[in-house]
Amino acid sequence: MANNKETENLQQTDFSKWYLQAIQQGDLMDYGPARGTMIFKPDGFGLWESYKDAFNEVLKKEGIRNAYFPMLIPKHFFEKEADHVEGFAPELPWVTQAGEEVLEEPLALRPTSETLFGNAMSDWINSYRDLPMELNQWANVFRWEKRTLPFIRTSEFLWQEGHTAHATEEEARERTMKMLHYYTELVKEVFAMPVYEGQKTPSERFAGAVDTFSIEAMTKDTKAIQAGTSHYLGQNFAKAFDIKFLNEENQHTYVHTTSWGSSTRLIGAMIMMHGDEQGLVLPPRIAGTQVALIPVGNLKKNPQVLEKLQEIKAELTAKGFRVNLDDTNNSAGYKFNEAEVRGVPLRIEFGPRDMENNQVMIKMRDLDEKEAISLDEDLAEIIDARFDLMHQRLYDKAVAFRAENEHYDIDTMEQLTAHLEAAEANGERPGWILAGWDGTDESEAAIKEATGFTSRNIPFNPPMEKTVDLYSGKPAKYTVWYARAY
């Protein structure tokens, strides 16, 4: 149970405490017994299932099919791609024993499956007629990280990973960008989240990629969350796993591969973007419970109130809404609060007086006022319309919040330091910094060292172009988003 008094301003004063409280009171998760693992409770898992359905539609449209590859990767597979093993080795959990038997070769729990798909594709691809080969899988993956946070960074998480092989660089790059754009579209349509699309700098690139692209979202503590990535892998994995095809000129040629992934951290990003002091605010399209029906007043004296609500529940359920009728013995106030902390997008209040007036009261989770709706109206139609409005409102609010916390006028380290000190002193969020970059690792490293800000991506459509490197003062080659990141 949330005590609203206690949580007041918590989102501002202790965001991480606010977050952990929001997801537990919202009944989305619990902790697993092994370090850094979590249980996706039904309401939390349902959010993932909604995303999965939407993404599977994209795959269908694109003619990309789902497969399932084994989870265990022999050690020598990693060693085939030098950057890849270097990037992932510190985080790999190893199976070394089975029953009483010590394994001859340790097996890693997959952190990602480029090596497995690469190995299989080298068998499956023979000629240009086999290309493009485009596959996806939904899987659990493992990265043993020091600091974990539910949904955002867990030892085990769920994701989809797409792996494709193409005859030409051009085609592979086209697939890479197309999937990035789908991520942008889907997080907007499913989670009501605005993101910046852009290219990662080399220091933030996927281990083994030629180019990595990302979508980056801003949370309410103005940190950045990488919410999806798409990689052009060039011929790196093709060479490591010998994926060759006979082209139309009868020459053996290496394929060009891509990979792209999005994970359950999307759920964390969405909560950190839309949540408010009362806790979860779930976008209506994906909320586990979309409508909370709550009787008001003495039910024993007015049994017809509950009957009418049961009728409304049946009607809305038949129209495809996910409805919960709270007929427990708790007070109406308790129930209102319960629906709030669970982020239910819309609640319907109904009591004896409403019955007399032939109306229900509706309250949207993200608005303060209530609205009376006559029972002569088409309730389902009204709810549908309110949901579309709410979805758009959440998106617009997030865009507005982001705009308020973007800084375009910081061009030197002195300005950056002064900005951060002022923010700290005033209890304000540091925001994101749009800055010029000269293209050197040194600038990024120095900024990170001094401020904890890392380059998020080189946005395709930056709000403006910057001309001078924030650190070196040299002419900028790129305009980059810098932020503290999850």
Next chain:
Amino acid sequence: MANNKETENLQQTDFSKWYLQAIQQGDLMDYGPARGTMIFKPDGFGLWESYKDAFNEVLKKEGIRNAYFPMLIPKHFFEKEADHVEGFAPELPWVTQAGEEVLEEPLALRPTSETLFGNAMSDWINSYRDLPMELNQWANVFRWEKRTLPFIRTSEFLWQEGHTAHATEEEARERTMKMLHYYTELVKEVFAMPVYEGQKTPSERFAGAVDTFSIEAMTKDTKAIQAGTSHYLGQNFAKAFDIKFLNEENQHTYVHTTSWGSSTRLIGAMIMMHGDEQGLVLPPRIAGTQVALIPVGNLKKNPQVLEKLQEIKAELTAKGFRVNLDDTNNSAGYKFNEAEVRGVPLRIEFGPRDMENNQVMIKMRDLDEKEAISLDEDLAEIIDARFDLMHQRLYDKAVAFRAENEHYDIDTMEQLTAHLEAAEANGERPGWILAGWDGTDESEAAIKEATGFTSRNIPFNPPMEKTVDLYSGKPAKYTVWYARAY
């Protein structure tokens, strides 16, 4: 490519070779790099997705929600339920290291998740108002077995596992039986498979269960496959994990739990039941490709043949059929064979002469004759009807095959030995034996030792009741199915 000559009689002479050939030529799978693992290729994985959709409908109807629990189980969890650890310990893969760090406590890859659900439910359940608590998860699980066979028994496999907690034994037993019946219904509706429902004998019981129930299917080599199990766990896990609730009389009481699972071995069972000498025969409702469109004759001379097929494809696809138009340069004969080995339920042949006659030829995978269908008819409607007939035919054929291979007249070890020797000498399948059982482990063990036959289950509706124990000659307490099993 299948060479039909070579495979002739292979199903009879070398069933296991036939099976491996069928699933590879049918493009359902490939082998993974770690021992006993497999890749579910899109056509193979699609079969699982179809089952998943059907099972999720059942869960929805029953109000059972999906969750996702972590994969890694700390060693001490297993030790809480003595039978459970004894049953699973020999098969558990262990994570002992992550990056460079040696873990303080080894973590098992889940073979099943009673311990994890039990541990969480002990936190989540407080009062009778929290009951029943009914959850399901779709997950990958691990059992490091010595002998593996794709789909049937792999080191990693996919399954659903349901876990429920109830206030009373009666309710828990009701849930146990209800899920068993759903399995029976689903494998009939989805996979066109007949099974025997029944109770497992104690020696074949799930490790930690009070009672285990199973559905058992007969393959074409007359072995048995356990195709789904449902367990009444009594208070064993409730006591091991301290899952108590405050009942309506304000007393702390242990819950009664159940678990029930079905896995990707269903796919193997289905293939072994319906496949024929040519390879896969897929039930129409779940086949990845339901209709193969194959042009006949010289396409360059008759481009309108391909055009018409494209039109038919668009029409059938719009009606929801999964259609493949084979417009490669291969011969029609090659394409026919390709569709056969992939188990495509229906193929449509169409050439210049058919064009003149305003008809297509259709050929069902499980029938020899072809049928001419006028293009004036509603093709989609006809295909729908043919699919229903084919589904029923596959089911009926399997029932008939099973009946032919059931033996009710074997009542002594001498008769059993004679039966097996005769079968061996004649190159016939040994079938299943319906026999009396006195209820002792000794009888089962002796029969297994002498013949390799194990008790499959005590069927709820045996074809007849047996009165004498097959081994001891003592009065039978139960009638049991004995068979060699996968």
